[in-house]
Structure formats: structure tokens, C-alpha cells
Amino acid sequence: MSGRLITLLPALVLVLCYLMTAPDQAPAYMAQWTSEVRRNVPVPPSQFASALARFVIFRRAAPFRATLLEGNSNQGTGSALLNFFRRMADSSWSVGLHESRYAYDLIESIHVWALCLFFGLAVMFDLRLLGWTMRSVPVSEVARRLLPWTAVGFVVMVISGALLFSAIPLRSFQNIFFRTKMILLMVAGINVLIFHSGVYRRVISWDLDLTPPRAARVAGALSLVLWxxxxxxxxxxxxxxxxxxxxxxxxxxxxxxxxxxTEAEH
Amino acid sequence: MSLLSFFQWCEQSGIGEAIRRSAWLFPLIEAIHLLGLGLIGGAVLVVDLRLLGLGLRRQSVAQLARDAQPWLIGSLVLMIITGSLLFLSEAIKCYYHPAFWLKMTSLFLAIVFTFTVQRKVTMADQTRVRPLWGKVVALVSVLLWSGVGIGGRWIGFS
Structure with a gap:
């Protein structure tokens, strides 16, 4: 159940992040377009970016259209998202966070602190699944008592992570490690989902095993590697x-x- | 030999030099250091949450402390090895950075506290330890280790 929520969180935060940071500052001449654009939004079908765009356009048709028109340097893949983060980077929120003396460092510290809470306890749970620690404690007991804390840690990580991202959105979005991290996060979420809807449903039958069944050990090992x-x-x-x-x-x-x-950089 | 000249000697050591010269050695060691931090966090929190009554409840504190101990010590060793390597590569910067001294102070206190006071409380017969005392010990432990982690993070900020 909570696993299902966890997989949805990154997407949710991305949307929230946009709604929070998007300024209502389209160029003045765009304002008169608003009603027209809302009826006639150019959304190319079957792309994740455009699906997101469609969702966002309901509220902010004009500004989004404005950047689509203005952003002309990138016609390649993901250009809608790219423009979207370019706009985020221009927002006063992002610039303020980016240039602040202590706010960024503070959020970064919170991110690292929450890493101990989330990653540390998640690792302890994985180690229990592998039968490497707390072998006398039933798996369901560990899950019931410690996983809520990993959920708390995860929420703090996602919020602080989204704030860090919003300070440097464009660079982060085009950073290969950031992209790797997001993809791995989704894979880890799927792993959680499979574990909780699969072998964990039968936990009663292996709760006290010193070494849990193969499927649980695989989930634990996979989770460990992924995190x-x-x-x-x-x-x-x-x-x-x-x-x-x-x-x-x-x-x-x-x-x-x-x-x-650009040509000069080749 | 004064403290500063010791730090200078560290900075000029061959290992420090090698790490500085490499583009990826520092990031790699740093990343392993971070993983160790997460693991220490887990091992410390399992016991501290138990003492606070917010985590596992049915198991004895002593049993949990024994279960977490190898992971705590293992990751502490990993942290100290990788941390020393990082330190060798930027000893002079550390000497002048307040966060470094905050971290070293908390680290010293955290290690001493964990292996003396806290061990005594966790290994004692729970019927004879006042619950409040256990909670105070857990809070102090969390605070000290947080100081280590956050202080460490701030060494990286100029």
C-alpha cells in the first residue's frame, strides 16, 4: 500500500514543483492570447512531456505557450520539459534559492540527514530480509515498526530534493547522474511494489525464518543495490x-x- | 611539531597528492564515505528508536544493540578509512574550517558516548534502568551523530 504511494511521489513532486515555481509572468503581449490558446493548444500526441504539458496547460495556458514559442534552440527530445525547467530556472524562487548564502546549504544538510533516516533504516530492513541482522526479530515486526520511519525519511528526502532541484533545475535536468538517479528511483519503487504485493503478503508463513525465502532475499538484495x-x-x-x-x-x-x-562548440 | 605543521605534512603526503591529482578519486571516496554515513545512521537509529520507544518494542534493547553492533563498527571503520583519505587530500582547508572541528569534536564525543555510557545502558537489565534515562541517552546519541554528519557536510561548503 505505502509502496504504491512511494512510486507515485516523484511524479507528484515534479508537478507540485512546477505549480509552485511557475511565475505568472508571461510577456505582456501574450496576455491577450490566453483565451485563444486555451482552445487551441499544440500538444503532439503520445509523449510523456506533452501529457504533462496538457495537464499543466489547464491552468496556465498562456505562459506555457509563450515558452514553447520562444524556446527555439532545442527541437530535439524532451524540448517541452527542457523549456519547462528553463522557465523554472528563471523564476525568482529558483534564483533566490540558488544565490542564497545559507538556504541551499541548509536544505542540502537536511537532505543528507534524512538520508541516514531513510537509507539507513531501509538498509537495515534489507539486511533483515537477507537474514544478516536482527534474525530473532520477526520480519513483519521490523516492517511495521521501522518502515514508517523510512516513509517519513523518504518524504523529507523528496521535499528537500525537490527544493534542491528547483534551485538549479535546468542544469540538474540535463545532468546525466540526475537522470540516472530518477530512473533508478522508479526501478526501486517498482521493486518495493513487487515485494509488498508479492512475497510479503505471505509473510506470516516465513515471519520467523532466520533466512527468509528466496523471493524476499532477492527483493532485499535488489533494494540494497538500487539504493x-x-x-x-x-x-x-x-x-x-x-x-x-x-x-x-x-x-x-x-x-x-x-x-x-552549438556549431561553435563542436 | 605544531598542529598546523602536522596538517601541512598531511596535505603534502603522497596519498593526499595522488587524490588531489585525480579527477575521480575524491568523488569516489566521498561517495563511499556517504554510504558509510547512511549505514551508521541505520545502525544507530535502530537502537536509539528502540530506547525512545518509537521503533521496535518487543525485543530487548540488549539484543538489538548486539544485532546492530557489527554494522555500526563495520561502517565506522569504513568511514574512518575513507574519511582519513579525504582529509589527507585537503588537510589545510580542514584546519581553517570551523565545520571540521565541530565534526571532529562530535565524532570524538559520539564514539566515547556510544561505547561507554550508551553501551552500559543498553546492556543493563532493563528493569533496573529508568525509561527516562534510556530516552535521554538515545537523544544525546542522535544529536551527537547528527553533529558528525551535518558537520561533515558543511566541510564541503565554503
Whole structure:
């Protein structure tokens, strides 16, 4: 149940993040378009970005249209999302957070602190699933008592993470480690979902096993590997080795970061 | 030898030099250091939440402390090894950074506290320890370890 919520959270936060940061500051000449645009929104079908755009346009048709028209440097993949984060980067919220003396560092510290709460306790649970610690404690007891804390930690991580992202949205969005991290987060969420809707439903039958059944051990090991990878890729977001403004990069990197270098940078 | 000259000697050591010269060695060690922090957090919190009555409840404190101990010590060793390597590469910066000294102070206190006072409370017969005393010990432990983690994070901020 809570696993299902956890998989939805990143998407929810992304949307919230946009609604919070999007300024109502379309160029003045765009204002008169509003009613017209709302009826005639150019949304190319079958793309995640455009689905998100469709959702957002209900509220803010004109500003979004404005950036779609203005953003002309990137026609490649993900250009709608790219423009969306470009606008976020221009918001006073983002600039304020980015330039603040202590706010960013403080949020970063909270992110690291919550990492201990979330990652630490999640790892302890995974280790129990592997039968490597707390072997005398029933698995369901560990889950009931400790997983609520990992949920608290996760919520704090997502909120503080979204704030950190909103301070540097465009660069983060085009950062290869950030993208890796988001994909791994989804995979980890699916793993949680499978575990809770699968072998964990029969937990009564293996609650006191010193070494839980194979499916549970696989879920634990997978979770361990995934969260470690997520922490590692999260830490690496800070480094700019593969950033868009550091050309030349291999074509595959530019493809993966949806980066279109200008002619001069080739 | 004064403290500063010791730090200078660390900074000039071959290992420090090698880490500084490499583009990916520092990030890699730093990342492992962070994983160790998470693991310490888990091992500490399992016991502290038990003492606070907010986590596991049916198991004895002593049993949980014994279960968490190898992971606590293992990750502490990992942290100290990777931390020393990081330190060697930027010893002078650390010398002048208040966060470094905050971290070292909390680390010293946290280690001493965990392996003396807290161990005594967790291993004692629970019927003879006042619950309030257990909670105070857990809170102090969480605060000290938080100081270590947050202080460490702030070494990276200039």
C-alpha cells in the first residue's frame, strides 16, 4: 500500500514543483492570447512531456505557450520539459534559492540527514530480509515498526530534493547522474511494489525464518543495490564532467542529456 | 611539531597528492564515505528508536544493540578509512574550517558516548534502568551523530 504511494511521489513532486515555481509572468503581449490558446493548444500526441504539458496547460495556458514559442534552440527530445525547467530556472524562487548564502546549504544538510533516516533504516530492513541482522526479530515486526520511519525519511528526502532541484533545475535536468538517479528511483519503487504485493503478503508463513525465502532475499538484495546506486548517482550530480556546457562530449552523452551543442562548440 | 605543521605534512603526503591529482578519486571516496554515513545512521537509529520507544518494542534493547553492533563498527571503520583519505587530500582547508572541528569534536564525543555510557545502558537489565534515562541517552546519541554528519557536510561548503 505505502509502496504504491512511494512510486507515485516523484511524479507528484515534479508537478507540485512546477505549480509552485511557475511565475505568472508571461510577456505582456501574450496576455491577450490566453483565451485563444486555451482552445487551441499544440500538444503532439503520445509523449510523456506533452501529457504533462496538457495537464499543466489547464491552468496556465498562456505562459506555457509563450515558452514553447520562444524556446527555439532545442527541437530535439524532451524540448517541452527542457523549456519547462528553463522557465523554472528563471523564476525568482529558483534564483533566490540558488544565490542564497545559507538556504541551499541548509536544505542540502537536511537532505543528507534524512538520508541516514531513510537509507539507513531501509538498509537495515534489507539486511533483515537477507537474514544478516536482527534474525530473532520477526520480519513483519521490523516492517511495521521501522518502515514508517523510512516513509517519513523518504518524504523529507523528496521535499528537500525537490527544493534542491528547483534551485538549479535546468542544469540538474540535463545532468546525466540526475537522470540516472530518477530512473533508478522508479526501478526501486517498482521493486518495493513487487515485494509488498508479492512475497510479503505471505509473510506470516516465513515471519520467523532466520533466512527468509528466496523471493524476499532477492527483493532485499535488489533494494540494497538500487539504493546504493541511487545514493552514489545522487552524490555525483555535484560534478560537472558530463555537463552540457562542457563540450565536446561523446555523442552518446549529448543524446542522454538531451544536449544540443552549438556549431561553435563542436 | 605544531598542529598546523602536522596538517601541512598531511596535505603534502603522497596519498593526499595522488587524490588531489585525480579527477575521480575524491568523488569516489566521498561517495563511499556517504554510504558509510547512511549505514551508521541505520545502525544507530535502530537502537536509539528502540530506547525512545518509537521503533521496535518487543525485543530487548540488549539484543538489538548486539544485532546492530557489527554494522555500526563495520561502517565506522569504513568511514574512518575513507574519511582519513579525504582529509589527507585537503588537510589545510580542514584546519581553517570551523565545520571540521565541530565534526571532529562530535565524532570524538559520539564514539566515547556510544561505547561507554550508551553501551552500559543498553546492556543493563532493563528493569533496573529508568525509561527516562534510556530516552535521554538515545537523544544525546542522535544529536551527537547528527553533529558528525551535518558537520561533515558543511566541510564541503565554503
Amino acid at each position: 546504493v546506486a541511487i545514493v552514489l548517482s545522487g552524490r555525483m550530480i555535484a560534478y560537472n564532467w558530463f555537463d552540457c556546457d562542457r563540450q565536446p562530449q561523446p555523442a552518446i552523452i549529448n543524446f542522454l542529456t538531451s544536449c544540443v551543442p
